[in-house]
Amino acid sequence: MFLNALLLTASLSAVDHLPPLAAWQGQSERLLQPTNPLATQFELSNGLVSPNYQDTMAYLDKLASVNSAQFKIDIIGTSDAGRSIKMLIASETGQIDKNKATILLQAGIHSGEIDGKDATFMLLRDISQGQRNDILKRVNLLFIPILNVDGHENASRFNRINQRGPEVMGFRTNGRNLNLNRDYTKLETPGVQAVMRVINQYQPDMYVDMHVTDGADYQYDITYGSTPKFASESPKIAAFIEDKIVPAIDAKLTRFGHTPGPLVFVMNKRELSEGLAGWVATPRYSNGWGDLNNLPTILLENHSLKPYKQRVLGTYVFLDGVIDAVSSNLTQLRRVVKIEKDFMPRELVVARSYSKTPKHIDFLGIEYEQFFSELSNQQEVRYTGKAKTYAKLPIFWREQVVEKVKVPTAYYLPKSWSNIAAKLQNHGIKLERAYGVVDHLKQIKVVDHQFAKAPFEGRLQVSGKFDYQNVASVDLSQYFKISTAQISGKLAVHLLQPEAEDSFFSWGYFNSIFQRTEYSENYALLPFAEKMLAENAVLKREFEDKLAADKEFKNSPKKRLEWLYSKTPFYDGGYLHYPVLIDYE
Numbered sequence: 001m002f003l004n005a006l007l008l009t010a011s012l013s014a015v016d017h018l019p020p021l022a023a024w025q026g027q028s029e030r031l032l033q034p035t036n037p038l039a040t041q042f043e044l045s046n047g048l049v050s051p052n053y054q055d056t057m058a059y060l061d062k063l064a065s066v067n068s069a070q071f072k073i074d075i076i077g078t079s080d081a082g083r084s085i086k087m088l089i090a091s092e093t094g095q096i097d098k099n100k101a102t103i104l105l106q107a108g109i110h111s112g113e114i115d116g117k118d119a120t121f122m123l124l125r126d127i128s129q130g131q132r133n134d135i136l137k138r139v140n141l142l143f144i145p146i147l148n149v150d151g152h153e154n155a156s157r158f159n160r161i162n163q164r165g166p167e168v169m170g171f172r173t174n175g176r177n178l179n180l181n182r183d184y185t186k187l188e189t190p191g192v193q194a195v196m197r198v199i200n201q202y203q204p205d206m207y208v209d210m211h212v213t214d215g216a217d218y219q220y221d222i223t224y225g226s227t228p229k230f231a232s233e234s235p236k237i238a239a240f241i242e243d244k245i246v247p248a249i250d251a252k253l254t255r256f257g258h259t260p261g262p263l264v265f266v267m268n269k270r271e272l273s274e275g276l277a278g279w280v281a282t283p284r285y286s287n288g289w290g291d292l293n294n295l296p297t298i299l300l301e302n303h304s305l306k307p308y309k310q311r312v313l314g315t316y317v318f319l320d321g322v323i324d325a326v327s328s329n330l331t332q333l334r335r336v337v338k339i340e341k342d343f344m345p346r347e348l349v350v351a352r353s354y355s356k357t358p359k360h361i362d363f364l365g366i367e368y369e370q371f372f373s374e375l376s377n378q379q380e381v382r383y384t385g386k387a388k389t390y391a392k393l394p395i396f397w398r399e400q401v402v403e404k405v406k407v408p409t410a411y412y413l414p415k416s417w418s419n420i421a422a423k424l425q426n427h428g429i430k431l432e433r434a435y436g437v438v439d440h441l442k443q444i445k446v447v448d449h450q451f452a453k454a455p456f457e458g459r460l461q462v463s464g465k466f467d468y469q470n471v472a473s474v475d476l477s478q479y480f481k482i483s484t485a486q487i488s489g490k491l492a493v494h495l496l497q498p499e500a501e502d503s504f505f506s507w508g509y510f511n512s513i514f515q516r517t518e519y520s521e522n523y524a525l526l527p528f529a530e531k532m533l534a535e536n537a538v539l540k541r542e543f544e545d546k547l548a549a550d551k552e553f554k555n556s557p558k559k560r561l562e563w564l565y566s567k568t569p570f571y572d573g574g575y576l577h578y579p580v581l582i583d584y585e
Contacts, residue, residue, distance in 0.1 A: 015164050018305060019217050019366070020385030026257020028313035031122060038066065038125045042118040042166075047309025050114050050166040053083065053153050056145055059121060060088055067128035069094055070136060076144070077194030080175050083149040085194050090124065090141040096202065101326045101333075102140040104204040105319065106195065109180045109211070109286070111152035111170030112159045115302050116210025117145045118166075119315035138327035142202060147191045150175035163212060165308025181209075182457050184289035185495060185502040187426050199295065200428045205333060206296050206326050209286040210315065213301035216269055217383040219364035220261025221306040222253055222314040226298050227291040231280045231399040233348060233490050236336040237296050244329045245298070249321035258314040261364065263301050264395060270381050272365060272390060275358055278397035283494050284502045292491045293428070294340045296333065298322065341487045344407060348493050350500035351403035358394030365390045403499045407489075411496045412441065412479040412581040420504055421480055424495065429488045434476035440585050443471040444498060444578040449514065459508045466498060466578070474581060496580055505578065516575050520565045529564040539567060 034043045040059065041051040051059060064071040070090055077085040091097060107116030120143050126132040135141075146152045152170035159169050173179050174189060183192040199207070213223060232238035253260040268274040281288030281299070290297025300318060302311040326333065367388040373380040412434060413420060421431055449464035482492050498505035533540040546563070547554045553563070565571055 018162070018164060019383035021164075021305075021307070022219075022385055022387065024221075024257075024307070024310050026310070026313065028256040028258065028317050031126075031313055031316055033122075033125075036125070036129075038062070038129065040118055040121045040125065042308075042312060043122070045167075047307070047312065048165060048167050050118050050169065050308075052155065052168075053146065053149055056117065056152075057084070057086060060086060060145060063121070063124050063128055064088065071124070071128065076198055077190045079150045079190050081150045083153075085147065085149055085191060086145070087198065088124065088141075088143045088145070090127065090136060090143065092136040092140075096140050100139050101205040101330045102142065102202055103322065103326060104142045104144075104198065104202070104207045105210070106144045106147055106208065106286075107210045108144075108146035108148055108152055108170070109191070109209060110172045111146060111148040111154075112163070112172055113210070113212035113302075113304075114146075114152070114166065114169060115212060115308070115311045115315045116208075116300065119210075119312045119319060120145065122312075122316055123319055135323055139323050142198060142204060144195075144198075146170075147195065148174050148180050149191075160212075160304065162214060163304040164306060165311075176458070178457055181211075181286060182284045184286055185283050185504070186457070186459070186507055187423050188458070193426060196426050196428070204295070205330065205337075206298070206322065207286070207290055208298050208300060208319070208322060210300045211302070212304045212311065213263075214304060216266040216272065217305050217366040217368070218261065218303065219366065219387050220259050221303050221310055222258050222300070222318055223261040223263050223303060224249070224298055224300045224318065225263030226287055226296070227280060228278070228397065228399075231349075231352065231397065232291055233345075234291050234294050234340040236339055237294065238291070240329075240333060240336045241296060241298065244332070245296075245322070245325040248325035248328070249318060252321035252324065253314065253317050256313075256317045258310075258317060259364065260318075261303075262361070263299060267396065270370070270379060272368070272393070275394035275396055276361070276363065277354065278359075278395045278399075280352060280398040282502045283491065288502075289491070292494055293488055294337055294490075296337065344484055344489050346407055347404050348407055348490060348497075349401050349404050350494060350497055350503075351401075352398050352501075353400045353402050354396045354398050355400045356396075358396050360392040361395055363390040363393040365393075405493070405497050405499055406584065407484055407493055408582045408584050410484060410583040411482040411492065412474070412476065412583065413482060413496070414479055414579050417579060420509060423504070424482065424492070427488060427491060427495070429482060429492050429495075430486050432481040432483065434479050434481040436476050438474050438476060439470075439472045440583070441471050441474050442468045442582040442584065444580075444582070445469055446498075446513070446576045446578060449576075460511065461506055461508055462511060462514075463506065464498065468582075471581065479581070498578055498580075510578060513574060513576060513578065516572050518570070518572050520561075520568075520570065522561065525561060525565055525568070528568060528570075532564075532568065 064073050072089045074087050075084045076087045151174045154171035155168050180189050180191045183189045226241045229235045229238035250260045265277040283289040287297045287299040367384045367386040368381045445467045446464045447467045452461040494500045553559045
């Protein structure tokens, strides 16, 4: 059986099963320099190969040695398997010039999607040899060539069934099978923890996270996007990207022979006419996190079915366009970022769904045929490779508001939850000491909850319904105060408000509140309850009304006893109570 699998693997091409390709030529091919002494492995292989971790780090070191005056290398983290996560810092004088834009370029968060590494290597090579002296005159660059270094070395020709090249590519998740681009709220992976440190230290003006997409076939080779302004919590930044950054990038890509497109997905991969899905990222993703933290962020998603050479060259041009647009509009960009940092809305949307009402776009797709597959026993799609424009195709954006919350003045986190305090600080959120005894805070009781059927990203998620209750005589010296009147206030709300899709509560960090640790005995509870009801007429009436209204309760000794016990001062006060207190005053 194993031998048969080996023979089959040897006989199969990694791309023969993919849809036919349209011929492509572009001016960006002139960027290739295979005879250059600093030619990349990508160039030497005619656009087929991306170097492994060892060779990648060797080339990074070579760039820094050739241009030591402008390039510095920093180890920003260490992977679970002990590999160094490195970042190259490029500046005109060897020191970050705060009067210039600082752009963070991140490749290999999904290490099979490695276009950004090889494209940026070419760009840095051109800078180091003086071919692109203009770039560092305008910007500082921070470049992470491989964020998911362990996944990068879990390499194979067969890691991504729907991607054309490189010949050998890394794996999507890390060595613990965690997806780094689902970790921007949890911060459980060394890679994303390292990114947080970089962002907090350098405060970049633009963050570019480089990927390769999945999904349908279409004409676009370079697709990218950010949170749209109609669904953004930093709408002025979103509008600026749409109005100033995107047109400049698109114009450059088009001039160099590429076809830029919007970052959208297909609602039904077997029937395009049903429309497109306009994705709005939650903060577990890089671009969703950036939107909440007032950091202009662009997610690049090259089209997986285009050849690796075409995608990498398009990425070079895309990055050149980002540099042009950001450096030319830096003053205005920083102005709108400051406005967003200084403004906290009274309410925030913490959960969304796809709208039932579509917008429409003209979509540059690929013609397809439908056929019945005996293997899948359903209608399937076969792409023909012929260009086709789908006019006024519906696009359903994830803009429907499901949950909106009032923004509190502050949250109070018990000091015993030091793991949460550490995560908040890693996000760049400030914690303060609190003092005094107060009576005006709110505590949240979980009145209903449901756990996910299976773990996701190594955690058991939970959703709930909540009741807000007054809580008296709170000694604040036992709490950390998290004010929402800070730069990262919107992010703090999404992390600490339990209704939020990517809150710490939703990710299961407070699951211990669902377990009771003390129980009662009937011989002790019943005499206490009799006395309690005799002395409290209001409570007695509540008990009688519940007996009259709830037949199941009336006929269940267990439910009766649980209710009575919950009214005693012996009841576990932490059970089903979210430990984070909320201040609305």
